[in-house]
Amino acid sequence: MAEKKLGVLVHGAGWVSTQHIAAFAKNPHTRVVAVSSRKLASAVKRADEAGLRDVGLYDSLDKALKHEGVDIVSVCTPQHLHAENTIAAAEAGKHIVIEKPIANSLDEMRAMRKAVRKAGVRTIVSFVLRWNPLFETIKAMVADDALGKIYYVETDYEHDIGSWWSGYDDARKASTGVSALLVGGCHAVDACRWFAAQGRYEAADPVEVFAYRGGWRKGSDTEFNYLTNQFLKTDKPMEYDGLEVVLLKFASGAVGKVSVNADCVMPYTFPIEVFGDKGTIRDNRIWSHKFPGQKSWVTLPTILPDSADVTHHPFQGQMDHFVECILAGRESHCNLDDAIKTHEVVFAAQRCYETNAPVRLPLLGE
Ligand SMILES: NC(=O)c1ccc[n+]([C@@H]2O[C@H](COP(=O)([O-])OP(=O)(O)OC[C@H]3O[C@@H](n4cnc5c(N)ncnc54)[C@H](OP(=O)(O)O)[C@@H]3O)[C@@H](O)[C@H]2O)c1
Numbered sequence: 001m002a003e004k005k006l007g008v009l010v011h012g013a014g015w016v017s018t019q020h021i022a023a024f025a026k027n028p029h030t031r032v033v034a035v036s037s038r039k040l041a042s043a044v045k046r047a048d049e050a051g052l053r054d055v056g057l058y059d060s061l062d063k064a065l066k067h068e069g070v071d072i073v074s075v076c077t078p079q080h081l082h083a084e085n086t087i088a089a090a091e092a093g094k095h096i097v098i099e100k101p102i103a104n105s106l107d108e109m110r111a112m113r114k115a116v117r118k119a120g121v122r123t124i125v126s127f128v129l130r131w132n133p134l135f136e137t138i139k140a141m142v143a144d145d146a147l148g149k150i151y152y153v154e155t156d157y158e159h160d161i162g163s164w165w166s167g168y169d170d171a172r173k174a175s176t177g178v179s180a181l182l183v184g185g186c187h188a189v190d191a192c193r194w195f196a197a198q199g200r201y202e203a204a205d206p207v208e209v210f211a212y213r214g215g216w217r218k219g220s221d222t223e224f225n226y227l228t229n230q231f232l233k234t235d236k237p238m239e240y241d242g243l244e245v246v247l248l249k250f251a252s253g254a255v256g257k258v259s260v261n262a263d264c265v266m267p268y269t270f271p272i273e274v275f276g277d278k279g280t281i282r283d284n285r286i287w288s289h290k291f292p293g294q295k296s297w298v299t300l301p302t303i304l305p306d307s308a309d310v311t312h313h314p315f316q317g318q319m320d321h322f323v324e325c326i327l328a329g330r331e332s333h334c335n336l337d338d339a340i341k342t343h344e345v346v347f348a349a350q351r352c353y354e355t356n357a358p359v360r361l362p363l364l365g366e
Contacts (some may be wrong), residue, residue, distance in 0.1 A: 005031040006326065007069035009094070011061050011085060012077030013037035013046035015166050016099060016126075019310045020074040021050045023319035030072065030323055036064035061085055065092040072326070075099055078170040079177070083108035086123075086336075090115040095122040095326050097319070100190075101182045102339050106347055106363055109340050113364070116336050124322040124332045125339035127190040129270075131317030133303040135194065138274060138281055143200035146288045148278025150254050153195045157188035158261045158269040159308055162223045163234060174239040181211075181244045181346045185260025188270070190342040192248060192256040195274045201333040205341060206256075208249040210358045211349035215243030215263035224265045238262065246349050258345075270305040340364060 008024040010017050013035055024030045034056035035043040043057045058064035065073070065088065073089035074097040075082055083103045089096045096116070102125055103109045116123055129135050142150060161184055162168060171177040181189070196204035217223070218241045223234045242263035248256035274281040279288035284304060285297035318334075325332045332338075341362065348359040 003029065005029055006071040006323065007031060007033035008072045008074060009034040009036065009064050009067060009070045010046075010074045010076060011036045011064060012075065012081070013042040014076060016310050017046055017074070017076040018050070019313065019315040020076055020097065020319070021046065021052070023315040024072075024074070025050065025052070026316060027320055027323050029327060030319075033069050034058065034064050034067040036061055061088055065089065065094070070094060072097065078167055079183070080104050080170065080175075083112050086112045087115040090119040090121055093119055093121060095322075097124050097126065097322060098336065098339070099126045100339070101186050101346070102336065102343055104176070104178050104182070106344075109343060110364055113336060113340065122322070122326050122331065123336040124318065124325070124334050125336060126315075126318065127187065127334050127339065127342070128313045128315055128318045129187055129191060129305050130194060130334055131314035131321070132305045133314070134272075134284055134300070134305060135191070137300060137302055138195060138272070139200055141281070141286070141288070142195065142198060142274065142276070146279050146286070146290050147274060147276030147281065148289070150196055150198060150252075150274060150276045152255050152275040153192050154257045154271070154273040155188040155191040155195070156259045156261065156269070156271050157185045158259075158264045158266070158271070159184055160224050160226045160264055160266075161262045162225055163232070163236060164225055164227055169236060172236060172238045177240070179240050179244065179346065179350060180238075180242050180260045180262045181246070181349055182343070184262065185244060185258065186342055186346055188258045188260060189246070189345045190339075191270075191272065192258045193250075193342055195272065196250050196252065196254045196256055198252075203333065203338055203341070204250040204252060204254060206248050206345050206361050207251050208358050208360055209246060209345055209348035209352065211244060211246040211352040213241040213244045213349075213353055215241050215261070217242040217263040226265075226267045244349060246345065248345060268306065268308045272305075
């Protein structure tokens with residue numbers, strides 16, 4: 001008898017949803033059975049473009065959650081809706097893919113965690129770079145002792161987010177985007193946690209945070225578009241600082257430095273530095289005790305995290321891993337509980353700007 005596939009509902013038919021749909025359509029154990037969005041026309045268009053057949057199309061999550069055969073919900077709406085969408089999906093008993101950032105406040109994260117725990121459903125948060133080939137290689141090398149004990153990690157999300165992005169108008173506002181570290185920089189916080197942990201599928205626990213913010217773009221009527229290499233005038237300024245620099249202390253004793261820089265005048269860049277007591281990695285260049293007699297950097301010809309385009313992101317790896325977790329009845333290393341630790345760093349940085357003092361983590365408690 002043919003295997004019954006897990007049914008997927010994709011909610012929020014925008015840019016990133018194209019890749020969620022493509023990944024679930026390709027996974028042999030899943031089928032996209034419904035698409036919903038604020039506008040029905042957007043759901044229809046997304047399903048047509050993806051060539052989906054026999055698919056339910058809805059203009060609200062509540063209606064779509066009642067569609068027959070939905071096992072997994074992909075939350076692809078703007079970030080200020082992620083908490084309410086996740087809670088609704090959990091209460092309906094669905095496994096959930098949550099786009100980053102997961103929430104706009106500690107209270108939202110607390111409510112999401114409560115709903116997910118009560119429902120006993122599986123979650124994965126789209127820190128999709130964990131499946132980028134360079135990330136996978138670095139993690140495998142760290143786990144294989146190529147760098148020894150990790151004592152320092154630097155990761156930076158240098159990306160001039162602007163009006164070229166369909167999600168920009170929600171993301172740029174303080175009320176719906178909150179901060180640059182939350183909107184995009186959370187990828188760099190997550191990467192810092194990921195590389196600071198020795199285990200292959202483990203992210204480090206942050207215990208203290210200190211942060212500064214600055215830059216030039218907050219409230220400015222000027223925006224740089226790196227895709228066209230042009231400065232533009234805009235009446236949609238960013239309502240928060242584009243630069244945040246965060247220092248982290250991990251439970252292992254390792255130290256991290258993370259920045260988000262949405263004010264940069266250059267193409268998208270995601271530099272990585274990982275220092276251990278037996279080796280160092282700078283992006284795809286390695287210096288390691290595993291290469292005796294090494295005279296210059298060993299360079300890995302692999303795929304780097306060097307594009308913001310969602311078609312470049314390894315969503316297939318993320319969704320395949322999530323489906324494996326659901327079928328095996330186990331939690332992902334990138335589940336809601338883990339993502340809360342990444343987001344706590346973002347909210348701790350916000351607290352730092354008010355108090356000018358280091359902030360101890362965790363903030364949520366159990
Ligand atoms: N993991 C990653 O690397 C990655 C990459 C890109 C984006 N993202 C994240 O994914 C999320 C979505 O980003 P995006 O780039 O896809 O933005 P987007 O293109 O603006 O898509 C969001 C879609 O949500 C729909 N929507 C808006 N308000 C809604 C509501 N109240 N109810 C239902 N649907 C609503 C809109 O569709 P309508 O046409 O129906 O209004 C819109 O097309 C953001 O949190 C973003 O940070 C993550």
